[in-house]
Amino acid sequence: MEQPLWEVFIRSRQGLDHKHVGSLHAADAKMAIESARDVYTRRMEGVSIWVVESKHIHASNPEEAGSFFDPAEDKIYRHPTFYKLPDEVEYM
Amino acid sequence: MDTEALQQSFNEKIDKDIRIEPKDWMPADYRKTLIRQIGQHAHSEIVGMLPEANWITRAPTLRRKCILIAKVQDEAGHGLYLYCAAETLNITREEMTEQLLTGKAKYSSIFNYPTLSWADMGAIGWLVDGAAIINQIPLCRTSYGPYARGMVRICKEESFHQRQGFDILLSLCRGSEAQKAMAQDALNRWWWPSLMMFGPRDADSPHTIQSMKWKIKRFTNDELRQKFVDMCAQQVEVLGLQIPDPELKWNEARGHYDFGEIHWDEFWNVVKGNGPCNKERIAARTRAHEEGEWVRRAALAYAQKQKSGISESQTAKATIKE
Numbered sequence: 001m002e003q004p005l006w007e008v009f010i011r012s013r014q015g016l017d018h019k020h021v022g023s024l025h026a027a028d029a030k031m032a033i034e035s036a037r038d039v040y041t042r043r044m045e046g047v048s049i050w051v052v053e054s055k056h057i058h059a060s061n062p063e064e065a066g067s068f069f070d071p072a073e074d075k076i077y078r079h080p081t082f083y084k085l086p087d088e089v090e091y092m
Numbered sequence: 093m094d095t096e097a098l099q100q101s102f103n104e105k106i107d108k109d110i111r112i113e114p115k116d117w118m119p120a121d122y123r124k125t126l127i128r129q130i131g132q133h134a135h136s137e138i139v140g141m142l143p144e145a146n147w148i149t150r151a152p153t154l155r156r157k158c159i160l161i162a163k164v165q166d167e168a169g170h171g172l173y174l175y176c177a178a179e180t181l182n183i184t185r186e187e188m189t190e191q192l193l194t195g196k197a198k199y200s201s202i203f204n205y206p207t208l209s210w211a212d213m214g215a216i217g218w219l220v221d222g223a224a225i226i227n228q229i230p231l232c233r234t235s236y237g238p239y240a241r242g243m244v245r246i247c248k249e250e251s252f253h254q255r256q257g258f259d260i261l262l263s264l265c266r267g268s269e270a271q272k273a274m275a276q277d278a279l280n281r282w283w284w285p286s287l288m289m290f291g292p293r294d295a296d297s298p299h300t301i302q303s304m305k306w307k308i309k310r311f312t313n314d315e316l317r318q319k320f321v322d323m324c325a326q327q328v329e330v331l332g333l334q335i336p337d338p339e340l341k342w343n344e345a346r347g348h349y350d351f352g353e354i355h356w357d358e359f360w361n362v363v364k365g366n367g368p369c370n371k372e373r374i375a376a377r378t379r380a381h382e383e384g385e386w387v388r389r390a391a392l393a394y395a396q397k398q399k400s401g402i403s404e405s406q407t408a409k410a411t412i413k414e
């Protein structure tokens with residue numbers, strides 16, 4: 001009987017996003033959060049922890065990454081550098 | 093995609109130093125090699141807590157005790173980071189634990205030596221963690237993403253381990269004659285096993301070539317061992333101790349220290365399970381695993397109960413509203 005696997009996300013400082021740091025096994029969410037504190041924040045690496053059972057994570061398929069992300073590839077006009085401005089325009 | 097195309101795209105990623113991630117296609121042998129290496133590495137962190145835990149209750153001061161506990165806790169953390177990295181390769185934690193306890197999986201032989209005096213805590217920190225750092229720094233760039241990320245975390249924490257060990261030895265070396273002799277004795281016992289931590293000579297290490305091609309390994313065993321000897325040969329002078337190797341000598345032409353031959357018979361003997369503490373270490377792990385069984389069961393039972401409790405009360409509320 002194995003304890004479920006949890007993915008751990010940590011906010012390293014107030015104002016920053018929670019970032020995935022790794023995973024761990026725990027019986028329930030409370031235990032997962034306490035273990036995450038002990039495993040991933042022994043040196044004040046976090047001010048907030050999220051845990052989610054790994055089975056609830058859905059991911060894009062890496063084998064289809066090429067075609068899946070392809071629609072964004074040829075849209076260089078989405079970037080400001082696409083537009084040439086006359087020298088007279090200073091800040092834009 | 094057929095296997096050939098998948099293999100091709102895998103090779104390209106390796107060539108371009110693009111990390112391989114858990115859901116990416118990878119050759120079966122690459123997966124197998126990683127499971128073996130990361131598993132061994134994780135087991136080493138876990139078993140490695142035992143020789144040091146032996147001295148926690150007998151640390152000479154409260155300050156040393158706090159430091160030693162913190163170090164041992166870090167090693168537990170390292171084991172967990174690595175088990176999780178290995179689990180992304182489709183092996184369960186239960187299988188890995190089973191492999192360790194049945195002797196099917198190995199761990200670093202260094203932890204099969206006994207810790208006889210307080211000075212051993214110094215020698216382990218300086219030499220064993222020092223050797224681990226030299227092994228681990230190149231692994232931060234290893235080709236498998238979860239392993240590399242785990243190693244980055246681990247390396248950040250290791251340097252405190254080495255320094256606290258050196259600090260223990262330095263204090264002993266600046267103390268009484270008896271204390272200095274204790275430090276020298278520890279160095280005498282830990283030096284050669286530390287050199288063995290880098291594994292067999294390149295010529296006797298069949299996995300190395302393939303692991304280098306896959307960029308799992310970035311340097312050979314002998315290259316890393318030489319780096320370690322060069323580092324220690326200089327640092328030992330600060331301590332004023334003697335490395336127990338009459339052949340240790342600076343070689344101007346090579347730009348490295350020459351050193352004596354390792355007793356490979358002893359190395360293979362310990363690997364095969366006949367070191368001074370092999371049985372004791374596995375017995376301790378087995379006992380911990382068995383004595384923890386009821387806790388794991390109770391935690392799961394409690395979680396189940398809470399879950400069904402919540403759904404019952406939710407249903408109750410829903411019924412009231414209706």
Ligand SMILES: [Fe+2]
Nearest residue numbers: 137166167170
């Ligand atoms: Fe470690």
Ligand SMILES: [Fe+2]
Nearest residue numbers: 167221250253
């Ligand atoms: Fe360490």
